[in-house]
Amino acid sequence: MVGFAARKGQNEQLGLFDRELEHLPPELRWREWMGRVEAVIFAASTPVTRSVLAGVVGKSCNIELIIDDIRAELAGRPYELVSVAGGWQHRTKKVFGDAIQAAFGQQGREGEKELTQSEALVLMGIAYFQPITRGELSSFFGKEVSRDLIGVLRSQDLIASGPRSPQPGAPYTYVTTKAFLSHFGFDTLRDLPEFEALEDAGLLSKERLLAGDIPAGLAGGEGDDEDNGAKVDG
Template identity: 70%
Template sequence: MHRVEATIFAASEPVSRETLARVVGKSCSIDLLIDDIRDELRGRPYDLVAVAGGFRHLTRPAYADAIRAAVGGNERAADLTQSEVLVLMCISYFQPITRAELSSFFGKEISRDLIGHLRGAKLIGSCPRSPTPGAPYTYVTTKEFLLEFGLDTLRDLPNFEALEDAGLLSKEKLLADAITIGLANEEEEQKADR
């Protein structure tokens, strides 16, 4: 158990089950070891979390303000504009997706710059080209996306239909003028800043 915990603690990236199996042997149950470690960490300010296909030590959300006050925080997600967040959300739910498909979803062209910013932040990547005429690139989320949003896999994304049922999200609202206006307002602000 201590070898597993030490390996995860020392790693800069999430540690996969395969790596942990090499550390303790294939006959050991990784799930039972992880459960035992989590039991020992109860009441501590950090936990062992499944994220991006592996395991990682992460501080508990209750301590986020204290950590930010002491050492600052990772502001990557906060640096995204509303348009970028919406496009990223659509890519995460409907991947692989082309820029033209994103544009038709929003009823407005999605700029190459917006896609470039998301790629530069390593939140999305290119996939094989679409078989449609012109063979445009398709986009998918990356491991960094999973890390940034604390997801183990894409199956951990909130269920789209459940969000609609709870009144937190609406396909109609996504397709309505409110988002198009939001995209246009952000473009106008960007032009004014130039």
């Protein structure tokens, strides 16, 4: 039994992925690490975290410097390496947006659709005040936020159920997801624009919100079962 365990350990060592690359001179080692990091990010369909990248480079490798060098090499390319949703991802530069739209029309990424004004407003409310219940959203906007509208945001993986609220009935709260960060190009929620910036851009008016001047599309769903915990999606 001991001999088998020893042989198994030797085999694992022989097949161990070489992260350190100590046999290479420093410059070639750095280039290999750059290639590995970019390959992993390129192959991934979602942002790649630092911990994942650390698994393919040596302990002495500074991943942030690797990222900087990759970005420098991509300076003249139509795509770039961006920090988003707590990781890194290749994305086409915004300046080429018109060319992409001309090629593919209004088609978005698979499974996504353009949000309506009502959906965008509710998503904004969740993003800024999470965790928040549907009842609290309805009170904030002055009109009922329907379960159907919440369902649309959930189906796009932009929001998810949060912890139950301490309110009577322990309704579920809602929070944004990593997909939300990725969709809007945020690294963390700290990247959300200030309210003043949204007002300047004409996307938000505190006075209108407080006055309940919200599109009628917010209302029209079924009862309050979801808020009192009787039914929860997914």
